[in-house]
Amino acid sequence: MLILRSLTRGARHGYGIAQHLKKISEDVLDVGESSLYPALQRLLLNGWVTAEWGASENNRRARYYKLTTAGRKQLAAENREFDRMIVAIQKVMSCA
Amino acid sequence: MRLIRRILYFLRRRRQAAELAEEMEFHRQMLEQESGDPHAANRRMGPAMLASEDARGVWLPLRFDSVLQDLRVGFRMLRRSPSFSILAILCLTLGIGANAAVFSWIEGILFRPYPLVAHQERLLAVTGTARGEAGHTDTSWPDLLDLQKSCTLIDSFIVNKIMGTTLSLGDRAERTIGSIVSANYFDAIGVHPILGRGFEPGEDTGRNAHPVTVISYQLWQSRFKRDPAIIGKTQRLNGIEHTIVGVAPEGFLGTFVGWGMQFWVPASMEETFEGGGYKLEDRGARWIEAYVRLKPGVTLEQAQQEMSAVAKRLEIDFPATNRGRGIKLWPLWQTPFNNAGTLLPTLGIMLAVVVFVLLIACANVGNLLLVRSFARRHEMTVRVAVGADRSRLLQQLVVEGLILSALAATGGLLVAHWCRHALVLLFPARAGVAMYLPGEIDLRVLALSAGVCLISTLLLGLVPAIQTRKIDLASALKSEMSGVVGGGHGKSWIRSGLVVVQVSLSFLLLVGAGLLTQSLKRVRSASPGFSTQGVLFTAVDLRSAGYDPQRAKNFQDDLLERIQALLGVESAAFARGTPLSYGNFSSSPIAVDGYQPPPDEQPTVQYNEVGPGYFATVGIPLLSGREFTVADNEAAAPVTVVNDVMAAQYWRGDDPVGKRLQVKGQWRQIVGVAKVSKYQSVRENPKPFFYVPLRQDFSVGAGLNIRTRMPAETIAAALAHEVHALDANLAPYEVITLQEQMDRSTSPQRVAVTLLGVLGGLALLLATVGLYGVMSYTVSQNARELGLRMALGAGASNLLRLVMSHGLTLTAAGVVLGAAAALASTRLLGNLLYKVSPRDPLAFGSALIVMTIAAAAACFVPAWRATRTDPARILRD
Numbered sequence A: 001m002l003i004l005r006s007l008t009r010g011a012r013h014g015y016g017i018a019q020h021l022k023k024i025s026e027d028v029l030d031v032g033e034s035s036l037y038p039a040l041q042r043l044l045l046n047g048w049v050t051a052e053w054g055a056s057e058n059n060r061r062a063r064y065y066k067l068t069t070a071g072r073k074q075l076a077a078e079n080r081e082f083d084r085m086i087v088a089i090q091k092v093m094s095c096a
Numbered sequence B: 001m002r003l004i005r006r007i008l009y010f011l012r013r014r015r016q017a018a019e020l021a022e023e024m025e026f027h028r029q030m031l032e033q034e035s036g037d038p039h040a041a042n043r044r045m046g047p048a049m050l051a052s053e054d055a056r057g058v059w060l061p062l063r064f065d066s067v068l069q070d071l072r073v074g075f076r077m078l079r080r081s082p083s084f085s086i087l088a089i090l091c092l093t094l095g096i097g098a099n100a101a102v103f104s105w106i107e108g109i110l111f112r113p114y115p116l117v118a119h120q121e122r123l124l125a126v127t128g129t130a131r132g133e134a135g136h137t138d139t140s141w142p143d144l145l146d147l148q149k150s151c152t153l154i155d156s157f158i159v160n161k162i163m164g165t166t167l168s169l170g171d172r173a174e175r176t177i178g179s180i181v182s183a184n185y186f187d188a189i190g191v192h193p194i195l196g197r198g199f200e201p202g203e204d205t206g207r208n209a210h211p212v213t214v215i216s217y218q219l220w221q222s223r224f225k226r227d228p229a230i231i232g233k234t235q236r237l238n239g240i241e242h243t244i245v246g247v248a249p250e251g252f253l254g255t256f257v258g259w260g261m262q263f264w265v266p267a268s269m270e271e272t273f274e275g276g277g278y279k280l281e282d283r284g285a286r287w288i289e290a291y292v293r294l295k296p297g298v299t300l301e302q303a304q305q306e307m308s309a310v311a312k313r314l315e316i317d318f319p320a321t322n323r324g325r326g327i328k329l330w331p332l333w334q335t336p337f338n339n340a341g342t343l344l345p346t347l348g349i350m351l352a353v354v355v356f357v358l359l360i361a362c363a364n365v366g367n368l369l370l371v372r373s374f375a376r377r378h379e380m381t382v383r384v385a386v387g388a389d390r391s392r393l394l395q396q397l398v399v400e401g402l403i404l405s406a407l408a409a410t411g412g413l414l415v416a417h418w419c420r421h422a423l424v425l426l427f428p429a430r431a432g433v434a435m436y437l438p439g440e441i442d443l444r445v446l447a448l449s450a451g452v453c454l455i456s457t458l459l460l461g462l463v464p465a466i467q468t469r470k471i472d473l474a475s476a477l478k479s480e481m482s483g484v485v486g487g488g489h490g491k492s493w494i495r496s497g498l499v500v501v502q503v504s505l506s507f508l509l510l511v512g513a514g515l516l517t518q519s520l521k522r523v524r525s526a527s528p529g530f531s532t533q534g535v536l537f538t539a540v541d542l543r544s545a546g547y548d549p550q551r552a553k554n555f556q557d558d559l560l561e562r563i564q565a566l567l568g569v570e571s572a573a574f575a576r577g578t579p580l581s582y583g584n585f586s587s588s589p590i591a592v593d594g595y596q597p598p599p600d601e602q603p604t605v606q607y608n609e610v611g612p613g614y615f616a617t618v619g620i621p622l623l624s625g626r627e628f629t630v631a632d633n634e635a636a637a638p639v640t641v642v643n644d645v646m647a648a649q650y651w652r653g654d655d656p657v658g659k660r661l662q663v664k665g666q667w668r669q670i671v672g673v674a675k676v677s678k679y680q681s682v683r684e685n686p687k688p689f690f691y692v693p694l695r696q697d698f699s700v701g702a703g704l705n706i707r708t709r710m711p712a713e714t715i716a717a718a719l720a721h722e723v724h725a726l727d728a729n730l731a732p733y734e735v736i737t738l739q740e741q742m743d744r745s746t747s748p749q750r751v752a753v754t755l756l757g758v759l760g761g762l763a764l765l766l767a768t769v770g771l772y773g774v775m776s777y778t779v780s781q782n783a784r785e786l787g788l789r790m791a792l793g794a795g796a797s798n799l800l801r802l803v804m805s806h807g808l809t810l811t812a813a814g815v816v817l818g819a820a821a822a823l824a825s826t827r828l829l830g831n832l833l834y835k836v837s838p839r840d841p842l843a844f845g846s847a848l849i850v851m852t853i854a855a856a857a858a859c860f861v862p863a864w865r866a867t868r869t870d871p872a873r874i875l876r877d
Helices: A004-005 A012-025 A031-045 A069-095 B001-010 B015-034 B040-045 B048-059 B064-080 B080-111 B141-150 B217-222 B269-273 B298-318 B338-376 B377-385 B390-418 B423-427 B443-469 B474-484 B488-525 B550-565 B614-618 B644-650 B714-726 B740-744 B747-781 B783-791 B796-832 B841-867 B869-877
Strands: A049-055 A061-067 B121-130 B154-169 B172-181 B214-215 B234-237 B240-247 B263-266 B291-295 B325-331 B536-540 B569-575 B586-592 B604-610 B624-625 B637-643 B660-663 B666-674 B690-693 B703-708
Touching: A004 A012, A004 A031, A004 A069, A012 A031, A012 A061, A012 B015, A031 A049, A031 A069, A031 B001, A031 B015, A049 B154, A061 A069, A061 B015, A061 B141, B001 B015, B064 B080, B064 B298, B080 B217, B080 B390, B080 B423, B080 B443, B080 B747, B141 B154, B141 B298, B141 B325, B154 B240, B154 B269, B154 B390, B214 B234, B234 B488, B263 B269, B291 B298, B298 B325, B338 B390, B338 B443, B338 B488, B338 B747, B338 B796, B377 B390, B390 B443, B488 B644, B488 B747, B488 B796, B536 B714, B536 B740, B550 B569, B550 B703, B550 B714, B569 B604, B569 B614, B614 B703, B637 B644, B637 B660, B660 B690, B703 B714, B740 B747, B747 B783, B747 B796, B747 B841, B783 B796, B783 B869, B796 B841
Parallel strands: B172 B263, B214 B240, B604 B690, B637 B666
Antiparallel strands: A049 A061, B121 B291, B121 B325, B154 B172, B154 B291, B214 B263, B234 B240, B536 B703, B569 B703, B586 B604, B586 B660, B624 B666, B637 B690, B660 B666
16 A cells, blocks of 8 residues: 555656655655565556666666556555554544 | 467467567666666566566467477486386376277277278167067067068168088188178178179078178178179079179178178078078067167167067057067167177276276386486476476476376377287187187277377376475475485375375276186086087088088988997987077967967077987986987977976976966976076076977988097098088088087186286286385485494395385285275176176185285395495495
8 A cells, every 4th residue: 555655746766755754754654575576566567557677766677666557556556455453443542 | 369379479489589589688778778887688588588488478378389399308308317218108108098998999899890891880679579588588570570561760771691611612611600680781881892782672582592692891801802803703502502792802801790691692591501591481489689769869769668668569459479579779889799798898998997996007107107206306406496487397297297198198009909800809710700809990099099099198297296386495405415315204105105106006906807717617617408528519501512401301310320430429410599699599379288488578499400419418317208200200299398497387386397387379298397507608507498390390401419438620621521522512510529619608707807817917917016116215215214224233034024014004004995996896797797796705815815915026126236235335335
């Protein structure tokens, strides 16, 4: 979900996604290779993102991932589910 | 969608992997740049190999690439220990080969028995039934025509009746078999003659109206030298010139399981070949073996319902001939009137037996793998230690099992291919009859064999897998270092268990083989009710030679006179039917004074037409009255002799001599009562039967029985001379003893015994090898303990006893299990057993003895080796 979210503002490469997550979460979320790349492959397999080779900021070859329509739908669905869960968890935490 | 993406990924997996690697490398370099520390990336990202393997694993959960890798490793392992590989593959080849061979026989004999015949899956056999009688009867031509008219679910009715003739071409005369068929025969079964035509509609009507024949490819090739202008030429068959109208394609052998047909004639020529009068208009004459082809989508049950309804109507319309008569459909593999029926129980048992053999082979190979997996323990432990997934190890073991079983399956199919025609060899040869019982290796057999291969793979992979599941890292690494194989208890339990399974299965097979051998012995020594020794049987084919009844009678009289003058001949008599042969006896509806048959039932009894002195010649005792004499001829009053079973059934034990019996509408006086004997099968129950004088119901095709103390060869030569002297164009058939005749009729039992004997021996061998393997392994593993015992003063005999008792305990456990299984299952041998209890103590006892001897031999060598342990060396090591 986080990866999909980070792609909503346009295509990024793997490193870019990791950096983005790290920056936004203020260093709380430090995603390593071992979870990032399997996750990306899973997204590709489900057709939620597509990948394309392009030039990076420093002019090197990098694979850019882009959200597909299916990916956007999935993100919206996961968002709703996430909100529901958060609300539920908060309710439990506040009254227990 | 996901599947398509997966496949696309698989097709480009190399490029995809390279791209992933490049991408991750880029990631690493960026991290390095950012932090300026070359190791930061490794610290933060973990082992790159694992990460990229995980990422690739998303796409291909089955890990095709790793499977390929395992295949390579597996082959390397096999090459490294060739003796293990050869032994394992050999065991499995025998197991899978035996299965494939039996599959191919079942396919070729029971399910797809007729080469070149289209849509055999919709072909069913048709017979009649008679109320109050078990089994089946043949069918009559008018009944079949009516069924054909009324049944809507049937595509076509195919009439097929096997018969034989003597085919003479030039100076060679040979026995040949052919079929009387309906005119639609070739069209209905989808076989198109390569030369000429099949039969035309209407050629199966009219008495002897269409003397045409289609010959087999083989006959065309061997007898007619592939004459391209054969069509239109004539061939004398049973004294009548037949025009050859077609040549069947190569490989087409007709529709009779077991025997290849050489020629076909239309049903209109039935009288020429069958004898017993013109039967196409006689509803009561049941002589036809028929098939039907169902319309697509129709089930046997639906067709049977429709047929039974029509048969019911025929019962009402024609009570005189059809009262109590039904029609029954059979799947091809149950066809009761050819060798499918006789081989069905044998093949069924064989199927079970080869599955056992396969299990034993798998257990053996499993044990071998287990031994090897100890050697590979280190490898596995290290792999687990560096982070290998257990499922990944399991995968490798399964792949290795697959290599073994795939190689063995290939070998097994070769074995099956070689054994294709092996069944025929088990049947006794008969002059002039080409037995044909082919195995058929088609897609279904291949698929089944692949399934067997797959199952054995799983079984094989499972055994060492149970073991890897138990790898306990710390202790395994430790024990590896100390050089002692620890934790042996769990594994030796598996190994012992496998041996017990092998022993019990082979014990079961030995018991089965023992029972069948006993049964065969009983069958062979059973008294058939006539003399088997000192009576010879032969025939002279007068019908093929075109003799009319009067000429045949003269010939028979002359020949009898000459034979009885031969040295050593006591008596001789002609008879139409021979006991225990394929040819049917005549049968007739009967009526008896004072006997009221149950309603809806028309008592029908089989009978034989026999010449004067027949009973004395073949040795059937007469209980009262007299035997037929020369005086019982055409001019004399009609007489008959009944057997004692018939007397008891219809005259309730009174002596029927002097009473009368109606046969074919004619009253005959009973002049004698004969003791019951075996008529069609040694294993039949005593049944009513009667005899009429040959002269009063004459048949040109009668066989000759000779009572003599001379050997068959001597009589054969003398007989050939006498026959030749009477008619230079005639030659007698082979001369055989009635014992030989009986042996031929029991060949299905002998086939079962031979096959089960071979497979039981195979199983015993495999089990012995397995036991031997386990015992030698135990001895080598316990060398230290044995050495210690020796050092402490144990003698060679103590050690011998120790090891032997271990092995024999395993054997005993196997025997107990096997005996229990045998007690529960030998009943299934059912009708293959003749006068032998399925719990026959002799069979169990001899199986026990054989098993014990084999086990003792298997244990003795390792035990003896144990006594040769050098305690000094063992303790030093």
